[in-house]
Structures are given as structure tokens and as C-alpha cells.
Amino acid sequence: MATYKLTVNGQPKEVAVDPATPLLWVLREELKMTGTKYGCGIAACGACTVHLGGIATRSCVVPVSLVAARPILTIEAMAEDPVGRFVQDAWVEHDVVQCGYCQGGQIMSVVALLKAMPKPTHADIEESMGGNLCRCATYVRIREAIKAASQQLEEQARR
């Protein structure tokens, strides 16, 4: 057991856990933030995606001991995020979700993409979303919603 100081969604947190515990389980079980999902535990599905130091990261394979001072952003913070809320609104507007279990991770990947690349091409979308599995396969609407969010962001920037 060791104690770690984390910054999650701008809030300082302290947890005492085994150093090998993946960040995913620290978020879900120590901090009771269950919006970040467990899907595979081997970084193969993207349901656990968070932003670590601004980079979309699979939290299921990051031991808490390696997080250090990097700020953590989770899906719970996206409603207040300048890009996140546009993405969430586009998701609702386009009725993207089905079972919804992967969608928090999908949205985290999209927000990271749009922050780095406000007008992603078809290829950019496939590249950055390529590791986010949706077993319902809602990919058609994910593509549409990403384009809509990108457009909304552009219009907002112009205003």
C-alpha cells in the first residue's frame, strides 16, 4: 500500500492503494467515479479512456504509481469542458447511444481528438477512434456526431 495524490477533474484527491492498481480501479472503486468503464483490462476496447496530462489514455493499463502529477480528466467533467459539452450535446442530438457502456470512452477519445484537431478528416477520425470498441456498433452515428460537434465548435469560435 502507498499513498498517492491525484488531481482528478481539477480536484485534489488522495488514495492509499497497492502501487500496481490501475488508474481505472482507483477512479471506480476508491473515488467512486464509475463513469469510466471496465471492458477488457488490456487497453483493447477504450471503454476506460480518460485524459492523462491532456492525452487520451487507457486507464486500465496505467498503474496509479505512474500517474504522478499529471492531471486526470474523466467523463464526469465533460459537461463542464469547453469541448466536452459540445460533444455530449452532439451525441444526444444524433441519438448515438444504444447500450451506452462504451460511450463515455468514445466521448473522451473524441474530445481529445477535437482539442488537438478541430476539423478532423475521415482518416483522422478512424485513426483516433480506431481503438474504441462499440459492441452495438454505433459507428455510423459516432462519425456523424463527431462532424456535428466539430462544426458546432467552429461556429462557436467564429462568434
Add this chain to the structure above:
Amino acid sequence: MSAATRLTNNLLLGRRTFLRVSATVAGGLIVSLHFDLPLLAQEARRADSPPKVDPPNAFVEIRPDGKIVIMVNRLEFGQGIQTALPMILAEEMDADWSQVIAELAPAADVYKDPLYGFQMVGSSSSISHSFQQYRELGARARAMLVAAAAQRWSVPPAQCRTEASVVHGPGGQAARYAELAEAAAKQAVPATVPLKDPSRFRLIGRGIRRLDSRSKCDGSLKFGLDLDLPGMKTAMVARPPVFGARVNHFDDRDARRIPGVHDVFEIPLVRGTGVAVLADRFWAAKQARDGLKIDWDVSAVEHPDSARLLAKYRDLARTPGKVAASRGNEKKIDTFDASDRIVAEYDFPYLAHTPMEPLNTTIRFDGDRAEAWAGSQFQTADQAAIADVLGLKPEQVTFHTVMAGGGFGRRATPDSHVAREAATIAKRFRGTPVKLVWPREDDVQGGYYRPMHVHRVEIGVGPDGMPLAWRHVIVGQSITAGTPFESLIVKDGVDSTAVEGTIDTLYDIPNFHVSAHHPTVNVPVLWWRSVGHAHSAFVMETLVDELATRAKADPVAYRRKLLKADAKKLRAALDLMDQKSATWRTTLPPGHAAGIACHEGFGTAVACAVDVSIENERPRIHRVTIAVGLGLAVNPLGVESQFQAGVGFGLTQLMAKGAITLKDGRVEQRNFDGYTPPYIVDAPIAVDVHIVPSSEAPSGSGEPPVPVISPAVVNALTRLTGRRYRSLPLVTV
């Protein structure tokens, strides 16, 4: 049910008790309408059986703030029923849709499927079975609210009208449903109620967005795996490496050293035995479970092996099985020369469902009662199984239906093996909520797969290129043998879930013979979204395409010619698909090809055209046009969504790593690295969905997207490469 916010005083409700007035813990009045089972299910209930204890607020609750809570008698796991059923009830009730809240109903008699008498989701039956039920529920609620208003104003009810949760009287009076609810609860329940003329529908037939979107986009929705109860522990089980094997002995010293691990013990499983670990947290449980040193006795069980099974199945396919369908002359096929005969052999591997949310069930056993939380497709069976393990009656188990992250059939297990495991562990820790989790590896390796199949088809082709004789042998395990469903589904030795989509083909083939072999194999099998239709439609639609090519005919025109005269629904879908895709199909860029497939199953007819090229040695699906005939589309937006995504799910069987294989009894894949479902690059880039206009009774849209897509894609690939693809998965193109 948010039981904490309501007084659930477990009243013994009579058969015709419909309305309940209950109090919130905060003291405010809640008036709720309680409806009993529709007629058919009531008749099924024995007259001498004691009245059941049903939860209050069975279907509709009108809150003082105007919110209307509608209970959904099905699991929501992506299919959108949590929006569609409330739409139907709200339509007839004239409820203000913006105030509607949907809740998933717990296990209870009132929530059983009105036709099956069993609470479940499956066979795309939710809308078709509950359409009338929810319309009548809404109409009764409305009639009682109107009666209350008419009484208040001393006017005839017939002179009142309703709109958006308000009753309007003839003299300009108006009263909100919320203020009428208490008086409405005292009204007699009308035995019969008139239903709206469809021309007056305000919700049904309109594209309505899902009610659960926002909470699924902001992380607030709690799935079963997200449950966090006071004192809860996480359980995991080490299961045998070969199905049904048993623990000889185990060394748990390392496991017990992990902080947070409470107990390690052997448990009986539905198949064999295992070692359970109970810990404070998931991570400790996983580390401990994975670190167990277990000596298994695998000697007493069969060691299935995919390669050996394939060889055996191919041999079996060359011999006639139990007759599943027979029309015309069975021997006709033998009169055709090799030049007029197609002989095709197909094989399909085991497939796992791998819903995104790993399997889990939480149970707290309190001695004389228990509480369970599960995303279950079979609430009635799972509740009974938990009760059985705990030595309780089903009604002593409060069973909460929790939103599930996908399922595709995996949460509909006739043997309730996950529920039984969870109950077995919970029984040992009285008073402690135990959350049993199947990590992804357990899910991939744990069986309950779509069965492996071989199809062998011989077709005698007439001089006009049309099939005159068809002999079809299907080999695959029976899904229902040995389950309570066997007597309903297995007829004359044939499991209909293995031959559906073949025996009921809508193609007019004069001498048509289908038979089936159901070998017994030590691999647990289960229905996988669209069940038999996914492999059957693949065989039927690739062969019909081959016949069209051989006849040098247009694949759409050939199908039209071959369809039975009375295949109206499928013909209409085929025509609409043709009309909507003709332009792009005839103007494809070089390197692209169109593929066609059509199929009817679960009462829904689907036709599909795909635009495919080959990229990185894989099919690239640029576009899909779907036409669907499903009667009246309750929520066209939901139907569109199911089809746009459901075709992507169907592509699982074409993925290069879309197979579960066994070697000497052991499953060779462990996780999404070895068993890989479709990602964004594998799915169609665009899917346009067209619904055949209809006012007929609605059928479902959960299963029907799956069967058509794989044959359509493969038919396009064949046009590009000249190869036939008869062995899945599609390892090479």
C-alpha cells in the same frame, strides 16, 4: 424501482386492483395506477393460485409535480425498448412526453411477457407482444383520469378531451393529470377501452430520441457493474480450463496474502467446480483469482477440439439428418448431372457475444429473503434460480433489473449460471452484498457461444437457371436441448433455432429438403443475436447470389423471380431497397462492387445493398442501403438506429479474428486481442435505412439487422475477387 423513495408496503393485490395511492418517505402523496396482467396471461394463471404480491406502481405513476413514471417490463440493453414502450403508453394516455420518466421493472408476475408468461427479452418480441398491452394500459389510465375530471365538473366523460397531461372539459375547464390522479385512483377500472385511431397518433410513428442518452453520455448512468452498496464485496471465480472439469486441490497461499482478500473457497458450478475469491475490490479479487494454483481433474470430461469437430461435422453433413423440412421429391436432386448441380459446404466457428459490460450479478442474502441486481434478459428464470440456490421462494428474492451494457443473447441463459454462481457465493456471506464479476477473459473463455455449424447444400439447377431441387444438411449443437425450452423448440429431433432461416425460406424451390444433426459436444452454447438466421441467411443468400451469377441474371431481378408469390413483405423490402440504391449501385467507382442480400426473420423483412472495396486485404464497406418491413414502426428513429448499428454487429462473423476455437478442450482466445469484434474501420461508413410504410401490427428490429449484412458483403467480395467464401471467419479476402 427506486424503492427507497416509495413506501412499498407489499399489499396483497387482488386480480382487478389497478390503482394505488402510496406515500413517499418524505410524506408527499404519490398516486399511482396499478394494472394487472392482460387477459391472456391472467387465464394462464391458475384460478386456485393465491394472489401474488406485486409491487405498487406497476406500470404508471403520476407524481404531484406532473412527472409520469412508466415502468418498462423488459431489460434495456441498447435496443431502445426503454423509450419505445413508454411512447406507446404515453400515446394512449395523452401524457406530456417531456414529463415522462422510464424505469426498468423488477421481476414480478405483472411484468411477464403477455404471450410467453415469462419475463424476458428475446426473439425481437418486445414490441410485437407488448404493443397492445401498453396501448390498453395507457388508454385505461386516460379513461380513469377523464372519469375523475368529469365527476369533478359534473359533465359527461365523452365531452372531455385530453392532451399533454391535461383533461379539458366542455365549458373550457382544464385539470392537470397530477391534480386528478388521486380521484382517478378511486374510479372503476374500465373493462374495455377504445384505442386511438392511428391517424390521431402524436408519438407513435414519430422519430423520438432515446430517454437514456444524456445519462449514458455524462457517465451518470449506473450499469450493474457500477453498483456500489454499503459493505459490498467483489467475487471472482476460477473456472475449469475444460468445461465441466473439477478442482482436485488448490493452493491459495499467495492469493490470501493480497490485501483486501477475504476468503478463497471451492464452489460447485453449473458445470464442474471452481474456486471463488471474495475481496474488497475488483483489483484485489482479480490478482488473487489469477494467482491461484489449481490442480484440475480434466480426465472425466470430453476435450472438444475445433479441428476435430469440423472433420466430424463435415462427415455428418454427408449423411441425412432428422428431417426439418420436406417439399416435393426428396430424390430429385440425385437426377442432376455434375454440370447442373452446385455442391457447397459451409462452416461457421463458435462465436462469443462479448457485450461491452462484462457479466455480473449482485446479491445480498438476508436469511429469509434476498435482494438481487442484474442486467438480465431472463428475470423470471434468474430470480427463480437465485431462490433455488438460497432455499427461498422466488417471491422472497427482490430482483432489480439493472440497465445492461449490451447482451445480444448472452444475458438470457436458460441455466442461469451467472445468477447461480453469485447466489452460491452470497449464501456464504449472509448480509453482505456480493458482486460477482466475470472479467473479460472469463467471458471470452467461458462458453455459452453461438454453436459451431456446418451446412452442406446440393442444388439442382434447371435449364432456366432456377433451382429445381435443394438438399440441405445442417450440423450443429442444439441450443435448447436439456433446457426448459426444449419441449417448445425441439420438434421431431430438430432444434428450430438451428434451422430457422432455412426451413422457412421464402424462395420458391419445388423439391426442397432440409435435415439436421445435433451432435452433443462439451461446449455450452447459446442464442447469439438473430440465432439461426445469421448462419442460415449467409448460406441461403450467398447461394442464391451464386445461382443468379450462374444464370447471368441481375441479383435483384433473380431474387424477385425466385421469391414466393405470397412473400409480400420481403418483396416490398426488396423493391424499396432496389429503388433507393439503384443509382449508386450502377455508378460505382472502379475497385468497388455492390452486394445484395434479403431475408425475413422474427416477422421482419430486410433487404440490403452494400458498396464494398478491398483495403488492406479487408472488405471496406463504404455504404449500406437497407429497406425494412416491420409493420407500423413505433419509433422510426429507433428502428433506423438498430439497423445502422445492427449490421455492424452482424459483421462480427466476418472479422479475421471473429472465431472462438478450442484446442484439446481449451479455448484459444482470451480477450479482445484474440477475439476481435468490429471496430470503426470494420463497420460501414454510412448506412441509410428506409422503412416500408405500413399500418400493420409491428414486429421487432433487434435481431433482424444481423442476418443480411454478411452475405451482402461476401456477395460483393465475390464480384471483386471471383472467389467463393464458405468458411468463416474471413481470414483472407
